[in-house]
Amino acid sequence: MTENSSRNLAIQLRKKRYAAERRFRLYGIISISIALGALCLLIGNMAAKGWSAFMQTYIILEVELPRDGLAPGGKIDIETLREANYVAYLRKSLRDNIPGVTSRRDRRSLYKLISSGATLDLQNRVLADTKLIGSKISIAAVASDDVDQFIKGNITAGSGGKISSKQAAWIKTLSDAGRIEKRFNTNLFSNGDSREPELAGIWGATIGSLLTMFVTVLLSFPLGVAAAIYLEEFARKNRWTDIIEVNINNLAAVPSIVFGLLGLAVFLSFFGLPRSAPLVGGIVLALMTLPTIIIASRAALSAVPPSIREAAIGMGASPMQVVLHHVLPLAFPGILTGTIIGAARALGETAPLLMIGMVAFIVDIPGSITDPATVLPVQIYLWADSPERAFVERTAAATLILLTFLILMNLIAVILRKKFERRW
Amino acid sequence: MNMENNRPETVKSVAGGMAIDTAVTGEKNLKMDGTEETTIKMSARNLDVFYGEKQALFGIDLDVPEQSVTALIGPSGCGKSTFLRCLNRMNDTIDGCRVDGDIRIDQSDIYDRALDVVELRARIGMVFQKPNPFPKSIYDNVAYGPKIHGLAQDKDELDEIVRSSLERAGLLKEVVDRLDSPGTGLSGGQQQRLCIARAIAVSPEVILMDEPCSALDPIATAHIEELIDELRENFTIVIVTHNMQQAARVSQQTAFFHLGILVECNATNEIFTSPSDERTQGYITGRYG
């Protein structure tokens, strides 16, 4: 009798255990779904908003390049070519396409259909090939942001709007003539920032980000790994190392803007380093990344089995040889992962860079680490703050590009880890 | 004074000359079944070891004769490994471990400040309880020691050292066609023999083994016991074991530890046939008799 009841109890317990296991697995699946769902929502939302920014409206115009304007007396001279009145040629072509625009006000609003960037494009075309002078060429003129937004259906024409009903009619005429085209938006990838949304691009910010990351990794990787190796392998465990450890952990939790304040006070005010420069941004982000790298590297080092260390010591390897020949190669994938995660966090960081002036409006593509520059997340912040409708989609597009960079970095981390781990 | 020689013969003759100076060595524990001229390779005098506040070894006096096998036996936690690790100063790497007393190899103090620990560990090799080959190729495992100690002039010489070490460890036949494959991919017994090959590749004078067979099956164990018996001709061996038969089979001298005290040390056949201490008797018979 008792035997039977105890067996029943055992069966009941087993059932309960299985149920608990199933429930636990369900919780896991639910949490993963929520996390993935949030990520998809973010990326989906950005993609939906930003997708259109990858296309840009162009107006195809036949432009006459009069010989007497560009090469007076048949003489081709670079100075003259630079000074020439390209706007006038473009405008003339516009007027030819839309006849009957006579009043000055109407003309001005007609000219507003194309962007100032089109002039530059035309000039570059001519400078690149002077044989074009005297002929009639077809050029894809960048449409102004309002036209672009109108074509994309983001704004409507009407009084008080950015596009008047007259302009809408002209656009219709051009469109009917097959002169309106949507093309891949190369400006977005090749230009620096601009006040004109149709000319604004992320290339400047991307270069700024790369230069900043270069400085960050160059400083924080060797420093962090050296510090981790010393703390983990050489330092005696005593009160001092405890204090250092607590402080490093604290440093990892310090709000990033504090590092920006530090950079402002120390590197800009005291050392007089240039404002808005990737050099200073890189140093500040290196300080911010350092604790992450140290903590990750220490974890990776301490995960190396002690038996390997003992074997090496027993063979008569010096402490340095133990670390360099045996511990470091095994810990390297972990150290690398920590570094890339730290760098990825630094790549997405804005607050400390605002403090050191990397938030300035910078058109030029930075050429070195001391040139004024901005970075991708700050560029996003700047565009998100701009009133033009066209910047809304560009903000989302820039976010997509930043996310792509982050995903790429994490992918590299995974690939490198796999590659190094394969050495059994 | 450290002798730079790695050739056992030379060391033996020098040590033999010094062993006459019994002022340091003392005259205890020299009862090696009548062979009086056995020289003492290593000796511990009045050895106390502390882990922090806790004392693990109490006044150990032990001599390790040259070219013989000394077995350390005793219940778990009695300090066998601790003693073994003192002999090549592996305890230096443990935080809070303090060693008092005197340990000598060929009459020179191994805790001498002027002594180079790295060189000492090249003279005193170690094989651990769990096989711990480096996560490198079989070749690199064996070549590592000679490389860092500069024992080979060129690649050919290194190849020869690797080959002969594997040969002596009885592993060459099994791995000769896959020297480039990972050492961690071998079986447990093969891994342990690889570790032995790695240890003898630097021609040490003494080899310390901490329960080298505890993770192995009887066949692999027999293999290694055979190997130990062969190695005795060239090396001095100290082995920790929980297996009484093994101690009886491979060793010439046996030391019984209990609660951090060296209870008895004598020729192996004496210990196993007529132990003088009843704790020894209890341990030998109580568990394995």
Ligand SMILES: Nc1ncnc2c1ncn2[C@@H]1O[C@H](COP(=O)(O)OP(=O)(O)OP(=O)(O)O)[C@@H](O)[C@H]1O
């Ligand atoms: N790293 C350490 N820190 C603190 N105490 C230690 C350490 N290593 C060993 N001890 C202690 O020292 C004593 C002797 O340990 P030791 O490892 O020498 O025993 P053992 O004889 O080798 O035992 P076993 O046969 O189980 O391996 C034990 O009480 C153990 O708890």
Ligand SMILES: [Mg+2]
């Ligand atoms: Mg032990």
